[in-house]
Amino acid sequence: MEKRVIIIGTGIGGVGLAALLAKDGAKPVVFERNNFVGGKAGSIEHKECLVEVGIHISPRGEKGPLAQLAKKTDADVKFMNKSPMFKLIYGENEGMIYQNMMNPVSLYNMFRTISPSIKALPGILRFMMLAYRIKTKEDAAKYYHIPAKSVIDKYTSDPDIHAFLNFCCVMMFCISTEEASAGDWLLAFNNWITSGGTAYPKGGFGAIPNTYMKVCEDAGGELHLNEEVNRIITEEGTVKGVETDKGFYPAEIVISNAGVVKTLDMTGDQHFPDSYVEKARNSIDSTGGATVIFALDAPLAKTPLNVYIPKRYDWAATVKGLEQGRIPDDIAVFMISPTVAEPSVAPEGLHLLLGAAGTVPADMLDKEMNRQVMDLIESRMEKLFPGLKEHTVWKERHGVDFMAAVGGRGRGEVIGMAQRYDQDADKRFSPRTPVKGLYIVGADTGSFGIGTELAAQSAMETHALILEDTAAVHHAASDT
Ligand SMILES: Cc1cc2nc3c(=O)[nH]c(=O)nc-3n(C[C@H](O)[C@H](O)[C@H](O)COP(=O)(O)OP(=O)(O)OC[C@H]3O[C@@H](n4cnc5c(N)ncnc54)[C@H](O)[C@@H]3O)c2cc1C
Structure with missing residues (x-):
């Protein structure tokens, strides 16, 4: 590719696309406002450890789009699998889930841990069969534009199953089953639980x-x-380049990984149709994250992924309460122990255990609220991992304000634009924008998937569109 390409942002979407375009012969110039690469999925060196900005597990690992993108670009990305991979704690019960989540032992452990009423079993099995069938966008088609809960309701009213599936949805999309697109969620759920990756x-x-x-x-x-991009420059509906504090950089293709709304801010609403601006300015992001990172001198966690859900947890009520300044008595916690799978991220003898409130309002920037939520994460984790306090060598706390500072959108959203039933399928933003040569890549424009995989999916989808547009220009030129 001979065109000059600029990429704004080094989230998974931005750098994934940079690699794909570089393989086509482009020499992308990539700007990042932070002093590290990766956005929400970056890692920072801290006290000889590689500490994550967020807290992550790759849902599909070798079998998902992160690996697919690596394969396309010869990037040396490898995954460390562990089985059992996931410890599920529901109220007082707990069970181990193996790498193959659909195997009878995993399913039995999940069922025993959630312990729904026996009466609900036929409906639960029928729901599991539905979830097992939705493997492609075509399979999911009739479930778009409706909330996930409306589909689950048809199979079961069991409150424990609802609480569990709701939290699975929160863990995947950072919104509840009442808001999530049934099509997006069923598809991502199927791809995750059947991948074994x-x-x-x-x-x-x-x-x-x-x-x-x-x-x-x-x-x-x-x-x-x-080097932060301050402005995207356009002329007569075509992108011309970007401006930073250091000057103007010309380009025929500009790709923003800064999200749809911030891309509008950088370009100016006047360059877009009113309907596009209205849709963007009314769009809703996922909820946000606050995390606590423990470096321990003992391996207290046995699985890379650990999830605690209070019995019959009402996630929406918790988030609403937090929005109104109320700290709950208990909170669901999503926990990752990177060193269980990949010991090299910490010096020998040190074990990392990260916990995130799952999840909190993305605009909960108030310091005192964040302090109290992080205290709650810590006190819950102390109960889940006896000896946590005594074995702590150091700890770090990242509130929603930290996540907001990393992402640069002014809020601490975990995923990006929410995968809601009123923002799904044809209602999602395309990576192509109405400005010629300007594209948006990342979680906001991925067509489906969970977090990092949604962003990687977007990189591959945006790449295909850019190649299509470039080929169309070549054809038009050779026809004249
Ligand atoms: C606490 C937490 C837990 C998570 N857990 C998981 C998980 O377990 N599994 C999973 O798959 N996903 C998880 N995610 C979600 C996942 O990290 C994100 O959805 C994904 O990384 C978003 O990628 P992106 O390409 O959209 O870009 P982002 O990560 O949003 O990066 C955008 C980049 O653009 C840069 N930028 C913005 N504006 C400018 C500008 N003007 N100039 C220059 N640079 C700019 C930003 O600094 C940033 O680096 C989690 C996220 C968080 C915060």
Whole structure:
């Protein structure tokens, strides 16, 4: 590709696309406002450990789009599988889930842990058969534009199953089954639970975006860290380049990984049709994250993924309460122990255990609210892992304000634009924008998947559109 390409942002979507375009012969110039690569999926060196900005597990590992993108670009991305992979704690019960979540032992352990009423069993089995069938976008088609809960309601009213499935949805999309698109959720749920690939990346989560970026740099691309793009410049409906504090950089193709709304802010609403601006400005993001990172001198966690759900947890009521300034008595916690799968992210003898409130309002920027939520995560984790306090060598806390500062959208959303029933399928934003040569890549424009996989999916989908548009221009030129 001979066109000059600029990419704004080094989230999974931005660097994934940088690697794909570099393989086509482009030499993308990539700008990142932070001093590290990876956005929400980056890792930062802290006290000899590689500490994640967020807290991550790769839902499909080797079998998912992160690996698919790596394969397309010869990026050296590897995953560390562990089985049992997931410890599920529901109220007082707990059970181990194996790498193959659909095997009878995993299913039995899940059922025993959630212990729904026996009466609900036929409906639960019919729901599981439905979830097992929705493998492609075509299978999911008739479930778009309706909330996931409306589908679950048809199979069961069991409150424990509802609480469990609701939290699965929150864990995957950071919104409840009442808001989530049934089609997107069933598809992502099927792809996750049948993949048998859930894993942690070799070298830490940040190794994935760093490796994609390396592919781009090895092919002649450039990385400008600590250089924020202030403006995207357009003329007569066509992109011309970007402006940073250091000056103007011309380009025929500009790809923003900063999200749809921030891309509008950088370009100016006047360059887009009113309907596009209205849809973007009314769009809703996923909820946000607050995390506590423990470095321990003992391996207290046995599985990479651990999830605690209070019995019959009402996630929506918790989030609403937090929005109104109320701290709940208990909170669901999503916990990852990277060192169980990948010991090299910490010095020998040190074990990392990360816990995230699952989840909190993305605009909960108030310091005191964040302090109290992080205290709650800690006190819950102390109960779940006896001896946690005594074995803590150091700990770090990241509130919603930290996530907001990393992402740069002014809020601490975990995923990006929410995969809601009124923002799904044809209602999702395309990576193509009404401005010629300007594209948006990342979780906001991925067609389906969970978090990092949604962003990687977007990189591959955006790549296909850019190639299509470039080929169309060549054909038009050779026809004249
Ligand atoms: C606490 C937490 C837990 C999570 N858990 C999981 C999980 O377990 N599994 C999973 O798959 N996903 C998880 N996610 C979600 C996942 O991290 C995100 O959905 C995904 O990484 C988003 O990627 P993205 O490409 O959209 O870009 P982002 O990560 O949003 O990155 C955007 C980048 O653009 C940069 N940028 C913005 N504006 C500018 C500008 N003007 N100039 C230059 N640079 C700019 C930002 O600094 C940032 O680096 C989690 C996220 C968080 C926060």
